[in-house]
Amino acid sequence: MQKKLSIILFGIIFFLFFVNPTLVFADTITEVRPNDEKYVNGEQWGLDKIEMHKAWSITTGSKDVRVGIVDSGIVNHRDLKENIIEGIDFYWDDNDASDDSTGHGTHIAGIIGAKGNNKFGIAGVCWDITMISLQAFIETDCGDYPASKAVEYATSLYNTADRIPILNISLNFDKEMPELERAIRNYPGLVICSSGNFRLNTDEGYIYPGHYGSSLYENPLDNMIVVGNSDQNDIKAPNSNYGKKSVDLFAPGQNIVSTSNVQEFKIDSGTSFAAPLVTGVAALLLSKYPNMTTSELKASILMNVDKVSSLSEYCTTGGRLNAYKALSNPHFHSFRYVPKTVSYHQNYCDCGMFSFPLEEHLYLGDKCALCNAPHRHSYSIQYYNQLGHIEKCICGQTKGSPSPHVITYEDAHDGDNKAICLGCNAELDLRYDGAQINPFSLVKRKETKNGSYILPNGIIVLVEKDREAYFNGTLIFYDKLPSIR
Secondary structure: OHHHHHHHHHHHHHHHHHHOOOEEEEOOEEEEOOOOHHHHOOOOHHHHHOOHHHHOOOOOEEEEEEEEEEEOOOOOOOOOHHHEEEEEEOOOOEOOOOOOOOOHHHHHHHHHHOOOOOOOOOOOOOOEEEEEEEEOEEOOEEOHHHHHHHHHHHHHOOOOOOOOOEEEEOOOEOOOOHHHHHHHHHOOOEEEEEOOOOOOEOOOOOOEOHHHHOOOOOOOOOOEEEEEEEOOOOOEOOOOOEOOOOOOEEEEOOOEEEEOOOOOEEEEOOHHHOHHHHHHHHHHHHHHOOOOOHHHHHHHHHOOOEEOHHHOOOOOOOEEOOHHHHHHOOOOOOOEEEEOOOOEEEEEOOOOOEOOOOEEOOEEOOEEOOOOOEOOOOEEEEEEEOOEEEEEEOOOOEEEEEEEOEEOHHHHHOOOOEEEOOOOOOEEEOOOOOOEEOHHHOOOOEEOOOOOEEOOOOOEEOOHHHHHHHHHOOOOOEEOOOOOO
């Protein structure tokens, strides 16, 4: 028996370290390192910077997660073919999205999902994934219309088995794109967007579509993440756009090796190649936690950045992407009621997300039953029933016993059966509502020459001669000494 156990144990060790050489145990965290040649020789520096070697111990991706790449197309590449399916060309309006003349989209696809651990080329963030090319431009020509149609297509599939829950849009323009804004607003999934390469502070000079996700936009889109470009030393790349209120985080984007449309691989730099690292991490999160919502996906990434002093003034999170932290510390919303005003509270999560609109307090005793907001009763006279009124607080608690409605002598005898209660200001119908005449409440403070007067509760009692002047705004009330009618 002992001999059999020794043989089995030897077999397990042989498999782990010789058949599958990607597992390395460092302290208590398992590190997984692929055997792709450009990862092994250190060219893919950005992956170690965001701790992919730790993140891959949690998941390396899933074919069940579909990511749309709104870009220049993606060529049929040896290192991509297992992770890509037929896309759509929204620029030429056909089903061939593999004619990438710029190489831009192909480079992005490799970063997100080049097949990993196949002893060839590079490793994508996701070793297994389903990428769809949603071609929206050629060369430098990209219009608002084809990009918006690509997003609308993803929206149309969202509630189907072919759902595309994540889009990468590495496009930047200095003009507004209203069609694309509407399309992203209607899209239920997450959009990862590059910040642009114009050396701009985008808190001041707006770049689209990234600006639509900024708190500076009049009605910001909450399903966007805007990414800047950082180098090997966590320094903002010289040409990367930045903004304390308009860029969410940074990711490696300098000297990034990836798949090419002409040669097998090439090196390129820019925010366009920082954004797909974030896209890949979002896809890994969904492969591990398939029921995660769009807002939870966004929060899991932004709440788990590495805080970097050199980036603290350049983005909202003050940090750089960390894949392992996002996957090991996912954020699932946990809402609690938080008091906002004397009358209302809000369902609020620690990540900053909140419910809308505000909800009224549910007072039981001296506290709100939902948010525990303290309550001090503030009573006012309110209508109670046909016979009287009562002092009542906004929480519903009453004080004392109901008092009868009180009306003026004039209201009681003018013959129209209509009156206003001097206590609760309710409009009464004297054919059905009970009321008392109380002359001692009719102490006058102001009076006209014709006998119209103002009661202490603000009610104006008009005689016929003053009606026209009152409605014309020319009626004058004079101070009178208190008297009892």
